Amino acid sequence: MLRVRTRDAIAFQIGVAIFLSIILFIILIPLWRVIVTAFVPLDTYTREGIPFFLAPWDWTVEAFRQLITHSLFPRALLNSFIITGLGTIISLLLTIPMAYGLSVKNLPGRNFFMILILFTYLFSPGLIPVYLLITRMGLTDNFLAIILPPAVSVYNTLVMMRFFEGLPDELREAAALDGANEFQILWNVMLPLSKPIILTIGLFYAVYFWNEFFTPILYLNDHDLMPLPVLLRNILISASFNEYVEYDAFSSSALESLKAAGVLITMLPMLAIYPWIQRYFTKGTLVGGVKE
Amino acid sequence: MTIDYHPNSNFNKRLVTFKIRSSKLLNIMWRQRWIYLLILPTVIYFLVFKYGPLWNAQIAFRDFKPLLGVFDSPWVGFKHFEAFVTSFYFNQLIGNTLIFSVAKLILGMPLAILCAIALHETWLKRFRTFVQTTIYLPHFLSWVIMFGVLLVVLSPGNGLVNDVIKRFGGEPIPFLTSPAHFRWVVILSDIWKETGWSTILYLAALLGISPELYEAAAVDSATPIQRIWYISLPGILPVIMLITLLRMGHILEAGFNQIFVLYSVPVYSVGDIIDTWVYRQGVLQFQFSLATAVGFFKGVIGLVLILIANKIAKRVAQQGLF
Incomplete structure (x- = not known):
């Protein structure tokens, strides 16, 4: 497709990228949550529930x-x-x-x-x-x-x-x-x-x-x-x-x-x-x- | 049997041409004998596993007794159909089924079109591939897996959404067992799972639009919004109409697997659809005839709808569904 780099076109591109990113996050966040839940160690879980991020050294394959x-x-x-x-x-x-x-x-x-x-x-x-x-x-x-x-x-x-x-x-x-x-x-x-x-x-x-x-x-x-x-x-x-x-x-x-x-x-x-x-x-x- | 030939008799002339034609046909059939042999197993498969059930479906008009079998059970006509149509759960089942399929269509379709247009518009090629790969993925997950994902996201104890609600001082909501929320869970989880996959058809249609149109628009310095409104959307309109018609033809398919996995007794009133009811009545309560009648009823309406949809599609989009 022909790409004309006017200011409007670039603003529109940014809008499109943001929209797609939001969609991407809506798909990925639940999957990420599943991953964290599966790898969270029991003591972290009983102490603070399921965190959004898990420190790399805390991951456990116990489950x-x-x-x-x-x-x-x-x-x-x-x-x-x-x-x-x-x-x-x-x-x-x-x-x-x-x-x-x-x-x-x-x-x-x-x-x-x-x-x-x-x-x-x-x-x-x-x-x-x-x-x-x-x-x-x-x-x-x-x-x-x-x-x-x-x-x-x-x-x-x-x-x-x-x-x-x-x-x-x-x-x-x-x-x-x-x-x-x-x-x-x-x-x-x-x-x-x-x-x-x-x-x-x-x-x-x-x-x-x-x-x-x-x-x-x-x-x-x-x-x-x-x-x-x-x-x-x-x-x-x-x-x-x-x-x-x-x-x-x-x-x-x-x-x-x-x-x-x-x-x-x-x-x-x-x-x-x-x-x-x-x-x-x-x-x-x-x-x-x-x-x- | 011997046939006397009277060359002047009209009947015998026709008989002769018929014989020549049929011998030609037999000749072609003989030459294609291997093909018949090739498709024979599948034809037998269809007769047994697709037409066998059709034969069994006559118990919708009988009072099926397992000991008597399908053919010897007493004939009762439309008794079971009447029982279903006049029963109090009729409205509830039809209502739930329609609510789910219509809501999934009306809410899911614009989002899918929007995604397809965004994917088509973006200049970032790698990013587009990545987004595509990601949003197609949930389509391949079964509803059991989806159930697990939904538990992780929605459970009142440790679900992501309820964690957020609690952080803001709210009361956790048991989404999957609360009649007030269950329908939204069904509709939105289906949209989450299937929207990405359904962009494929729109994207294919967008790629089929002649590039010259976009070039002309660029020459006329059309804004991106104008370009989408006047070129992209009209360009994919036939596909949008075809898909809408196809979905209308399947309007009684509200998603059996999904409801079967997600629902529970507290949400039967808002979640029960025709298919789940048929399963419970037939398999769990042994009401074989009644359940078959309801399934048959649904099948007939589905057949009529899809034939109408096909006719409209042929007229409007110059293209049938099948």
């Missing part, structure tokens, strides 16, 4: 140590990784072929399949019919109950379909002339060209499964199957000392610190993959996906 050594924690972490990993793989295995099939324009019945999936996007009968289906299939206390009902997102399928449609037809035709069947075309020609979109949509599925807490509460009664967000929720709603937090009069960190540490640990994998996701969504990969 994290207590949380990680908790009997339910390793199991919950493992469960979360299984649900996220398996869920993402199943989701992609169901999404990619469908998106590819629908991107073949002259496929007889393409409109039928389109309507078949679009209708489920537009009309949902709600929670109870799904709940009945899952419980009657005997999937309670099974990770598949968490993974299967949301496995294919219609939106993601359509975004991926648009991407496949954007690839030149000549590629398919040339491969077909060479005698490749559709499996080989998809696997050897299309997939290598679609790495960015597959990675992006895979990451969105992964984020979804990592964050999911309602269906685990709904379908998993066995404590050994509890994923991390559910454990975190149980810790967060424990107003006092109970079975979820091994906290007693001799505890070396405050209940608040344990809660905040739980929040940070659950956030951590998200923060780790965040730069990867960000690289793609700034390019506008996901903008304008659903449009017929």
Whole structure:
């Protein structure tokens, strides 16, 4: 954009920068407070509550140590990784072929399949019919109950379909002339060209499964199957000392610190993959996906 | 069955063309057989996990007895729908649902547009990237994590806000359990979480505006405010309208996950929405038919709204939503 450095323009720039800084602080201050709460030592906490700033030598990882050594924690972490990993793989295995099939324009019945999936996007009968289906299939206390009902997102399928449609037809035709069947075309020609979109949509599925807490509460009664967000929720709603937090009069960190540490640990994998996701969504990969 | 060919019969001519056409179609279908095989698992998936629930949804019109199963439970017509519409919680549930979704839209959208314009206007490139990275982040946090963040900020004991209130000599406020404040917590926490992410669409639209327009404005020495008012805003108006319409289509989606995590018995009257009620009635109280009827009711209204929104979008913005 053309930049004319008049006095007005510079005053306006300062205004814009101040506005953005305020927004930035509104986002950052609560997160900062979580960090300080998680690292505050117990004696500081009992003396003066939670300070806004904590001297560098006062930071303690006691709350994290207590949380990680908790009997339910390793199991919950493992469960979360299984649900996220398996869920993402199943989701992609169901999404990619469908998106590819629908991107073949002259496929007889393409409109039928389109309507078949679009209708489920537009009309949902709600929670109870799904709940009945899952419980009657005997999937309670099974990770598949968490993974299967949301496995294919219609939106993601359509975004991926648009991407496949954007690839030149000549590629398919040339491969077909060479005698490749559709499996080989998809696997050897299309997939290598679609790495960015597959990675992006895979990451969105992964984020979804990592964050999911309602269906685990709904379908998993066995404590050994509890994923991390559910454990975190149980810790967060424990107003006092109970079975979820091994906290007693001799505890070396405050209940608040344990809660905040739980929040940070659950956030951590998200923060780790965040730069990867960000690289793609700034390019506008996901903008304008659903449009017929 | 054998068919006699009478070349003069009109019927048989049509039959022949039909046969040729269908054999052509079969031919194409045979050539695409691998594609059908590829999409078969997903089609089966959709039939089982998306249309299976649709089949179960008929219990909205039956008195569902788990022992009898979906198909053999007695038929009762619209009994459950009538029970819901005439019940005293109908107004409360619809009211709360609409208050949340409308407030989130009306308060969140202008802020998102303002942020997008500010990000678009600023000359500080590094700063812009940093702000973008930061404000997109909360979108990726689950509502359980958000609950933890809100406890740290709002709890009456050690919450940041209440620390400030106490410092100024006020009484701490139990934001999450106080009916007077709960709605604001829901609305503002959603805005805190999602506004940054929703700037993406506006920002993309702003970047799509022709640079020539801005150059012409600079030549005419337009002030920054004029530039925003006469170029940027009209430039993203179609996107604003599309998003508003889409959100209107989803007006009954007030944010189940958020309410489910944040609410508690003291704030049911101001916080309970259709989805949370359906969950409690169906899963916790075993009122399967009634809960399904309410979910079905919501689904039908949602379908009608989104189809209307799509029609309007096609007329007004020359672009459908799907």
